[in-house]
Amino acid sequence: MQQFLQQTINGLSIGGVYALIALGYTMVYGIIKLINFAHGDIFMFGAYVGMVAVMNFNMPIYLAFIIAMAVTALFGVIIERVAYKPLRKSTRTAALITAIGVSFLIQNGVLMIMGANIYAFPQVIPNQFFTIFGLRLNMLQLVIFATSIALMIILQFIVSKTKLGRAMRSVAVDKDAAALMGVNVDNVITITFAIGSALAAAAGIMVGLYYIKVFPFMGFTPGLKAFVAAVFGGIGIIPGAMIGGFAIGLIETYVAGYGSTLYKDAVVFVILILILLVKPSGLLGKNVKEKV
């Protein structure tokens, strides 16, 4: 029981990170029906920006968070404007292949600029442990969990209470109708990319703090897992991505804890295939009939 609770805590803290990345996938998918394959690499980019801010400019960690989120948001906007916007009218396969190209480009661009060596993210949050009810809690885990929850609450507020959020939801439902109602669809899409990228940057720094290692290909596996999380909760649905993120984090930790660490990555993909078979629209999704 003790061990189970311990695993649950570990799972929730990594699940929060997955949820943040999954939100970026789900928001972009909800609005332009594109799987932003490069999202995992945007997450990696955010981790690098945060690391440079802390290591080379000696910024405190909260400032590094803000800088990384701002820079990465801008980066996401540039990607959207240059690579995805010209493809808005083309087939979804073409858009997906472009996204794969962008992913490859970011990975190798970072590889060229920063080199292939693995950096160690500076350990700015003290690695203190304290014990409550016999459970060992890590300061870092608490910070990660609290930050991800805080960011999710802010996002939920933006989406459900502000004018911008209403515009985003209307574009997601019907782009043309939203445009007729005076919503600037292009701007809304751009802002969606900016928000998704900023969340990914925050997740990137948290993974950097948690796993210490920062390298050009670090975005691939968490990116895929977050995608699975988004599908699990129902892609395009914001609360779904949050639930999915925590669920994947927990499942992965339980498999690693009770089964085999080696197969923990494979289990996630098996889950993906199972969900797609049983309920492709995800946990919170509705079934949509295809019209001819």
Next chain:
Amino acid sequence: MKNLFSKKNLIWLGLLIVFFFLFQFLIDVRIITPYYRTVLYGIGIFIILGVSLNIIIGITGQLSLGHAGFMSIGAYSAAIVMQNMPDMTGLLLGMVVGAVVSILVSFVVAIPTLRLKGDYLAIATLGVGEIIRIVILNLEITNGASGISNIKNLISWPLLFVFVVGAVVLSANFKNSAIGRACISIKEDEIASEAMGIHTTKYKVIAFIFGAVLASVAGSLYATTYYVVKPETFGIATSINILIIVVFGGMGSLTGSAISAIFIGIVNMLLQSYAEVRLITYALVLIVVMIFRPQGLLGSKEFGLDKVLGFRPPSFKKSRKENSK
């Protein structure tokens, strides 16, 4: 069968024989040095991979990102069998084992995943590729992360030539067969072709298995050419490299895939010492091709003798006449 010895086929056969002996001669007199020979073998293997992925993506319209997984099945099968039988029989037996395993795996994978569409299918196949890689990484027989080395090098120009030509001819016949036409109709419009009475799942599965088996054969050739197989070689990057060949050459054009595999192979050789620049260029090419020419360089057209020599299939002329009446 009556067209087997048509003028067109005979010209193709003649060209192939000339081409074969030309390269054999160049290899014998060492104008093609051992280094260039390895490049040549690499290009041949990637032609098979490109053509086989094109059957799945270009002809049937199912975006698969797990092709390197099937390649690794063939590579490991050949490597394992050849550890006990380091001769040509071992290689061929390894190929057969790889093909059988690939058929089983792709069948098990295809039936559930091919029910999915577009993006979901892409991610699911990517997941399958990763699962295959992780399983190979953790099995005893595959020797984990360090892989299998010291595989006997049995590749030769005649062997490669036979397999490349065989794979391309098989694929071309697949494309022009009734199954191939069914697959093309699925790509064009799945619902419409289903309404026309085409069993879409069946044809998608057939195309997927066909592509997987060819990829596995290419993997076996890879193992004997480079005499080392490691799980990391068959990751997502390799799947994407094959995808780049298909996209660049034209989705649906088998000759396009072959030409782009040759082109990319030569560019790879020239930019050998600038690995990062090369990968960045590929990524840019992928994006630019998708934005400006999403159908790829040749689109779905084939580069064939028909155009060069002014042949026209007789049935085409007739049907046009009938239409004009």
